[in-house]
Amino acid sequence: MSDTHLVDAAGPSSTDEFVKGLWRENPVFVQALGMCPVLAVSNTALNALAMGLATLFVLVMSNTVVSLLRRFIPKQVRIATYILVIATFVTIVDYAIQAISLEMYRALGAFISLIVVNCLILGRAESFASKNGVGRSILDGLGMGIGFTVALLALGAVREIFGAGSLFGVQLFHDAFQPWVMMILPSGGFFTLAGWLLLFNWLRARAETLNSAKLADALEATS
Amino acid sequence: MTQEPLWSVFVGASLINNFVLAYFLGICPFLGVSGKLETASRMGGAVTFVMLVSSTCAYGINVLLIAIDAPYLRLISFIAVIASTVQLVEMFIKKVSPALFRSLGIFLPLITTNCAILGLTLFQTNKGYGFVQCLAYALGAGVGFTLALVLMAGLREKLELASTPDVVRGTALTLVIAGLLSITFMGFAGLGG
Numbered sequence: 553m554s555d556t557h558l559v560d561a562a563g564p565s566s567t568d569e570f571v572k573g574l575w576r577e578n579p580v581f582v583q584a585l586g587m588c589p590v591l592a593v594s595n596t597a598l599n600a601l602a603m604g605l606a607t608l609f610v611l612v613m614s615n616t617v618v619s620l621l622r623r624f625i626p627k628q629v630r631i632a633t634y635i636l637v638i639a640t641f642v643t644i645v646d647y648a649i650q651a652i653s654l655e656m657y658r659a660l661g662a663f664i665s666l667i668v669v670n671c672l673i674l675g676r677a678e679s680f681a682s683k684n685g686v687g688r689s690i691l692d693g694l695g696m697g698i699g700f701t702v703a704l705l706a707l708g709a710v711r712e713i714f715g716a717g718s719l720f721g722v723q724l725f726h727d728a729f730q731p732w733v734m735m736i737l738p739s740g741g742f743f744t745l746a747g748w749l750l751l752f753n754w755l756r757a758r759a760e761t762l763n764s765a766k767l768a769d770a771l772e773a774t775s
Numbered sequence: 776m777t778q779e780p781l782w783s784v785f786v787g788a789s790l791i792n793n794f795v796l797a798y799f800l801g802i803c804p805f806l807g808v809s810g811k812l813e814t815a816s817r818m819g820g821a822v823t824f825v826m827l828v829s830s831t832c833a834y835g836i837n838v839l840l841i842a843i844d845a846p847y848l849r850l851i852s853f854i855a856v857i858a859s860t861v862q863l864v865e866m867f868i869k870k871v872s873p874a875l876f877r878s879l880g881i882f883l884p885l886i887t888t889n890c891a892i893l894g895l896t897l898f899q900t901n902k903g904y905g906f907v908q909c910l911a912y913a914l915g916a917g918v919g920f921t922l923a924l925v926l927m928a929g930l931r932e933k934l935e936l937a938s939t940p941d942v943v944r945g946t947a948l949t950l951v952i953a954g955l956l957s958i959t960f961m962g963f964a965g966l967g968g
Binding site for chain 2: 739
């Protein structure tokens with residue numbers, strides 16, 4: 553821990569590239585990227601976790617390859633090249649999940665293939681991996697991917713707890729609990745995400761008010 | 776090949792299983808371009824066109840890929856077709872209507888990463904639709920996307936005038952409206968059986 557602290561003090565560090573995706577630039581809650589899978593497969597916590605991990609893998613691998621090839625890709629065809637790189641890794645993940653668990657493959661359906669068009673991955677390739685070295689790009693991919701997974705889990709857990717009364721398939725409540733079916737349906741996804749965004753907006757607004765109150769106090773003390 | 780009637784394919788894609796509100800496909804442009812009614816309807820038109828062209832090409836490619844026994848190339852070739860179609864539409868709009876080109880802005884090239892289009896080509900392959908059914912499915916999906924986008928834009932134009940607390944302004948409010956619209960569309964579930 554003390555090591556990372558020292559590096560941190562030296563300016564924008566590799567630790568920072570990793571940490572920013574977790575909270576300050578969280579892809580879902582702050583940047584609102586890659587919303588489609590976030591809403592579609594977060595009806596249970598397990599689906600959300602699997603989707604998050606699949607995206608994490610594709611993101612790290614595509615960041616690595618794009619960063620390695622960044623000097624060889626002509627500027628005009630860069631987007632097409634990135635998409636082909638991403639599509640290759642998504643095909644790998646698609647077949648891997650099919651081999652590991654057919655049940656999971658059916659639950660996620662077309663959304664594994666749709667990782668190709670997740671704007672988060674293309675966005676990181678364009679705005680980060682094409683301008684930075686391999687090490688930093690991998691860290692950035694890891695951070696963003698984990699931030700994405702955490703956000704998916706946050707949604708999936710809430711929806712599963714209310715919609716089915718369970719978490720990761722384990723029943724939480726007594727039999728008398730009436731599941732709130734709407735939370736599993738599409739509209740529940742919209743409402744849950746809206747709820748999380750409201751919470752974050754409120755926290756940010758409160759922090760800003762506190763800061764400005766402190767500033768006002770400090771100004772009063774000096775004058 | 777399924778024998779689903781064309782009417783039911785169309786209504787299924789546009790209303791019952793609306794791509795935006797039931798399948799969560801194309802959320803990014805849905806949240807991004809739904810600020811103004813005018814832009815929203817034109818965006819819907821562009822997406823519908825790209826859907827029709829991509830769906831036709833994807834049908835042909837799928838037949839070819841099955842013939843040469845290489846289904847693992849499906850995803851890559853679909854996305855390549857979509858990217859080139861979008862490029863074509865972009866050049867066409869730039870030539871015909873520069874004003875529309877400017878108003879769509881960054882969202883025009885981003886149609887490539889609109890998951891509704893890739894989703895459409897994948898779903899039609901999975902469902903094993905015939906050629907005419909594919910066209911009806913693509914048209915239905917496009918109409919459904921446009922409908923959702925236009926409804927949303929209308930609501931958001933009204934909301935500009937309403938007084939809402941600062942905390943809910945922006946994406947959170949849009950998502951709540953989207954949730955309500957999604958509940959409304961569930962009412963279509965009985966249509967067509």
